[in-house]
Amino acid sequence: MMKVYLVEHVIGSFAFDENGKLVDYVLNPRDLGKVVDMLIDHEEHGNPFPSALELLLKLKPSEVVVENEAEVAKFQGLGARVTTQVHHFGAREFRQSLVKYALEAKYAPNEEELYSFLYQVSFEYTRRKLRKASQKRDLLAIQAVRAIDDIDKTINLFSERLREWYSLHFPELDKMVEDHQLYSKIVSYLGYRDNITQEALKELGLNDSRASKIADAAKKSIGADISEDDINSIRMLSNTILELFKIRNDLADYVESVMREVSPNVTALVGPVLGARLLSLAGSLEELAKMPASTIQVLGAEKALFRALKTGSRPPKHGIIFQFPAIHSSPRWQRGKIARALAAKLAIAARVDAFSGRYIGDQLVEQLNKRIEEIKTKYAQPPPRKQQKEERPQGKGKKGKGDKKKGKRR
Amino acid sequence: MENVFECIYVDGVTRLCTKNLAPGYSVYGERLIKFEGIEYREWNAFRSKLAGAILKGLKYNPIKKGTKVLYLGAASGTTPSHISDIVEKEGKVYGVEFSPRVVRELILVAQRRPNLFPILADARFPQAYSLLVEDPEVLYVDIAQPDQTDIAIYNAKFFLREGGYLLLAVKARSIDVTKEPEEIFMAEAEKLRKENFDVEQIINLDPYDKDHSMIVAKFKG
Numbered sequence: 001m002m003k004v005y006l007v008e009h010v011i012g013s014f015a016f017d018e019n020g021k022l023v024d025y026v027l028n029p030r031d032l033g034k035v036v037d038m039l040i041d042h043e044e045h046g047n048p049f050p051s052a053l054e055l056l057l058k059l060k061p062s063e064v065v066v067e068n069e070a071e072v073a074k075f076q077g078l079g080a081r082v083t084t085q086v087h088h089f090g091a092r093e094f095r096q097s098l099v100k101y102a103l104e105a106k107y108a109p110n111e112e113e114l115y116s117f118l119y120q121v122s123f124e125y126t127r128r129k130l131r132k133a134s135q136k137r138d139l140l141a142i143q144a145v146r147a148i149d150d151i152d153k154t155i156n157l158f159s160e161r162l163r164e165w166y167s168l169h170f171p172e173l174d175k176m177v178e179d180h181q182l183y184s185k186i187v188s189y190l191g192y193r194d195n196i197t198q199e200a201l202k203e204l205g206l207n208d209s210r211a212s213k214i215a216d217a218a219k220k221s222i223g224a225d226i227s228e229d230d231i232n233s234i235r236m237l238s239n240t241i242l243e244l245f246k247i248r249n250d251l252a253d254y255v256e257s258v259m260r261e262v263s264p265n266v267t268a269l270v271g272p273v274l275g276a277r278l279l280s281l282a283g284s285l286e287e288l289a290k291m292p293a294s295t296i297q298v299l300g301a302e303k304a305l306f307r308a309l310k311t312g313s314r315p316p317k318h319g320i321i322f323q324f325p326a327i328h329s330s331p332r333w334q335r336g337k338i339a340r341a342l343a344a345k346l347a348i349a350a351r352v353d354a355f356s357g358r359y360i361g362d363q364l365v366e367q368l369n370k371r372i373e374e375i376k377t378k379y380a381q382p383p384p385r386k387q388q389k390e391e392r393p394q395g396k397g398k399k400g401k402g403d404k405k406k407g408k409r410r
Numbered sequence: 411m412e413n414v415f416e417c418i419y420v421d422g423v424t425r426l427c428t429k430n431l432a433p434g435y436s437v438y439g440e441r442l443i444k445f446e447g448i449e450y451r452e453w454n455a456f457r458s459k460l461a462g463a464i465l466k467g468l469k470y471n472p473i474k475k476g477t478k479v480l481y482l483g484a485a486s487g488t489t490p491s492h493i494s495d496i497v498e499k500e501g502k503v504y505g506v507e508f509s510p511r512v513v514r515e516l517i518l519v520a521q522r523r524p525n526l527f528p529i530l531a532d533a534r535f536p537q538a539y540s541l542l543v544e545d546p547e548v549l550y551v552d553i554a555q556p557d558q559t560d561i562a563i564y565n566a567k568f569f570l571r572e573g574g575y576l577l578l579a580v581k582a583r584s585i586d587v588t589k590e591p592e593e594i595f596m597a598e599a600e601k602l603r604k605e606n607f608d609v610e611q612i613i614n615l616d617p618y619d620k621d622h623s624m625i626v627a628k629f630k631g
Contacts, residue, residue, distance in 0.1 A: 009541055043538050067568075068537040086536075087568050095545040096571060115502070115524070122504075122527040122542050123520070126513060129530045133510035257518050 003063040005090030006052060008042075009098070010035055010121050011107045011114075013052035015059060016090030024059055026051040027107055030117060033359040036124045046070030056080065067091055124359050130261045131357060138285040141258040144251050145276035151248045155180060158241050162187065165234050169193060169226050172217040181245050182206075187238035191231050193218040265349035268361025269342070269368065274323050278346065281320060289354035296350075297321065297343035321346070326372050333382050334375050341371045412474035413496040414464060417443055417450060426453040426461050428495035432522035437491040451495065455618045458489040459552060459579045462618030468626065469611055472548050472575035476500040480546040480569055482533040482561070483553035486512045487519030487526070493550070494526040501525055504543045508532050508553075533561050536568040545569050549629075552579040556586075559598045563605045572631035576607065582621040591621045599625055606630045 004015040004023055012027035028035055028051050041047045048071045056064060056078050063081040065088050066072065075082045094101055099111050108114035131137075159180040167174050170193040177183045185204055190196050196218040201211035256272035263285055266275040281299045282288035288296070298305050300320030308315035317336035322328055327338050345368045352358055417427040427443065427450040434449070436442055441452040455461040464471065473479060477497045484490045484505030494503050505520070506529045507513050513530045520528040531539045533553055549570050551562040562578050570576065580598050582591035599609045607627040615622040 039541060042541065067540060070537070091540070092545065095540075095543070095569070098544045118542070119524055119527055122529050123517070125542065126517065126528045126530040130510050130513060130517075133530075253518060257514060257521075260517075261514070 002059075002061050003065070004056075004059060004061040005065045005085075005088045006056070007067070007090045007094040008049050008052050009094065010039070010118060011098075011102050012105065013049055013055045014090065014094050014101065015055055015061070016093055018089065020089045020093045022093075022101070024055060025101075025105055026055040026058070027105055030107065032117075032120055032124055032362060035121055036128055037358055039121075039125050040128060046074060048074055053078070065090075124264070127261045127264060128357060128359075137258055138262045138279055141255055141262060141272075141276045142280040142284070144255045144258065145273060145280055148248055148251050148255065148273070151244050151251070155241060155244050155248070158237060158244070159183065162234070162237050162241060165237065167223070169223045169231070169234075170196070170218060170221050171223050172221055173214065176210075176214055176217060180241065184238040184241040184245075188235055188242055191235060193221055193223065263350070263353040264359050265353050265361045265364060266346060268359075268365055269345055269349050270321070270324055274320070277320050277323075278350075285350065285354050289350040291347065291350075293340075293343040293347040296346050297339050330376075331382065334379055337375045337379065338372055341368060341375070411464065411468075411471045413498070414453075414471065415450060417445075417452065426455065426464060427451060428453055428492045429498075431495050431498065431525070435522050437519050438486070438488050451492070453492050458492060459615055459619055459622060459624055460489050460492070460550075460577070462615040462622075463577075463613045463624035463626075465618070466613050466615060466624075468613060468624070470626075472577075473497065473550075477548055478544055478546040479503045479548045479550055480543060480565070481505045481550045481552075482565060483507060483551060484516055484528070485509075485552075486515035487528075489550075489552070490516070490526055491519050491523065494523045497525060499525055502527065502544070504529060504539075504546070506531050506533055506539055533565065536565055540568065543569065545571050546574065547571055548575045548577065550577045554581045554584040556584060558585070559601050563602070566605075566607075566629055570629045572629065574629050576602070576625075576627045576629060578602075578625040578627065579615075580623045580625055581619075582623070591623070595623045595625070599627075602627050 003018060007014045007016070010028065012025055014025040015023045017023050028038065028049060038049050042049065056075065061080055063083070064075055065083050065085050066075065067084065067086055067088065069084045072082045072084060099114065102108060102114050103111065108117060162184065163174045166187055173183070173186065177186065186196065189204060190200055196215055198211045198215040201214055202208070252273060255276050259267045259272040259275050263275055263279065266278065278296070278299060279285055279288055282291060298316050298319045301316035301318065304316040307313065318327055318339035321339055321342055324342055327335050327342065330338055345364045349361070349364055352360055413429065415427045416424050418424050430442065430449040430451045436451065438457060440454055443450045443452065453461045455465050473493055473496055475496070475498050478501060479493055479497065481490050481493065481503055484507040487505065490503055490505045497503060503526045505516060505526055507516055508531065510530065513528060516528045520526040527542070529539050529542055546569060549562065549566055551558065551565070553561065555561060558580070559578065562576060566576055580595055582594045585594050595612050599612055602609055602625065607629055609625060609627045611626040613624045615624060
């Protein structure tokens with residue numbers, strides 16, 4: 001009978017003989033969620049990988065050497081003598097040539113994909129453990145996304161004021177630069193319209209033709225001349241706006257990291273910011289997890305929903321999830337169906353996030369994309385219109401009002 | 411030293427720099443410098459003990475392009491980010507850190523660096539992360555623990571290749587506040603020698619870090 005040295009790794013379980021030669025192996029599934037589950041189970045309960053058990057059942061060795069003492073008891077059930085030795089022959093051989101063994105076993109087609117998978121695994125593993133260490137962090141993500149919304153409002157408010165104020169000096173710029181951030185940059189970095197030259201604008205990242213148009217307008221501007229004091233005060237406001245943009249970016253990064261930690265599946269489906277908005281509307285991750293898909297579908301459209309219930313007009317097709325690109329960029333008649341499909345997946349994702357923490361985001365995304373594809377092909381053409389019109393105003397007899405509403409919503 | 415650069419500013423100041431693997435992103439507020447189309451990051455020796463060691467006369471830096479590094483005590487990712495710059499895409503940095511609070515920041519750094527693997531785990535139990543890593547050529551240990559040298563030795567036995575290097579940042583004050591730092595550095599180096607290491611250099615990191623040393627040792631297996 002033989003003695004084998006067992007190594008376990010993300011990619012699978014490998015058995016080596018006393019000379020450091022590979023005897024046999026069983027691969028782990030290349031599935032992020034499953035692998036991370038196995039890692040956590042291994043760490044918490046000392047359970048060996050299923051692939052390790054399978055491998056030993058196949059080989060039936062008389063003696064097994066493992067690296068982890070916690071696993072000894074579990075392996076003894078298989079009838080072999082189990083000892084532990086750190087960095088034994090097999091472990092040494094395997095971990096020094098990980099890429100070689102992974103590629104020979106065809107775990108991944110090439111080195112790049114192997115590492116990209118390992119990278120994802122260590123990320124997911126770390127996030128899962130972080131999540132356990134930090135409860136109620138969903139409330140932090142919620143506050144952060146609300147802060148982002150507040151900042152957006154403030155940026156708009158301040159930008160409107162800045163535009164009116166600076167327009168006393170250079171009114172033409174208002175129409176020429178729509179982007180608030182760029183507008184503030186021009187005011188902050190250049191200030192006086194005499195400083196607004198083509199080269200200066202190009203340094204701010206504008207292209208040739210735009211820069212020359214703006215520089216031209218600056219030369220011919222009909223705005224009033226103002227003093228240094230005046231421009232400095234205006235710049236205080238534009239500096240603040242730029243600072244707000246920076247804070248907004250940092251907060252978005254923060255929301256992303258927290259969301260991937262507390263709610264990885266929802267994040268996989270709709271991204272961190274929209275995910276956090278959903279949590280925000282629901283109140284918490286747990287609240288969201290308790291909601292039926294139909295409620296998630298119209299979260300954020302409460303006003304329209306209750307109006308619909310009251311008057312019998314048509315209910316909203318989507319609430320905040322309208323922000324999901326596949327919904328707002330699709331033709332109108334497909335949106336309701338996509339919204340329903342997305343909401344259904346979100347309900348599953350939220351429940352898994354709240355109660356089990358497994359990562360099934362990839363599968364959910366795949367299923368959702370498949371369904372969206374199906375909708376796109378099946379309902380490529382708009383439905384015939386006239387029939388719909390006749391059917392609708394059967395409700396409470398307030399035909400006139402109902403008609404008006406529907407007109408508005410379009 | 412491979413992939414470690416010196417940036418000389420207009421006013422004559424010289425600073426260490428590394429080529430930014432994640433252009434446009436600064437990790438801890440360090441300066442980004444564009445030169446001939448390549449972006450470099452200033453490497454602050456007051457924030458990173460490895461940079462301090464280089465400036466204080468590290469003779470041989472085993473971390474170069476393509477090196478695999480197991481980094482214990484990755485913290486919020488300041489030094490790991492520079493190591494990730496140095497080893498480039500061909501190299502790998504496995505960053506192990508125990509405190510969830512700082513791992514959150516480490517994750518943000520690693521997000522932009524495909525060669526930096528963040529691992530939330532306890533360096534005292536290598537069994538847990540042995541499933542995620544490879545055997546490195548360099549073991550970098552910066553954990554402020556009284557028994558940090560023992561932890562480093564245990565990890566070296568677990569992972570380090572024969573002929574591989576250990577870079578051990580010793581914080582004298584976290585080992586024993588009553589003893590003279592020099593005494594402690596000697597004692598820790600002696601521990602390494604007993605465990606089959608060639609101690610090549612002990613670099614005092616003053617003034618970048620008071621009462622800190624970087625011990626450079628080669629593992630004889």
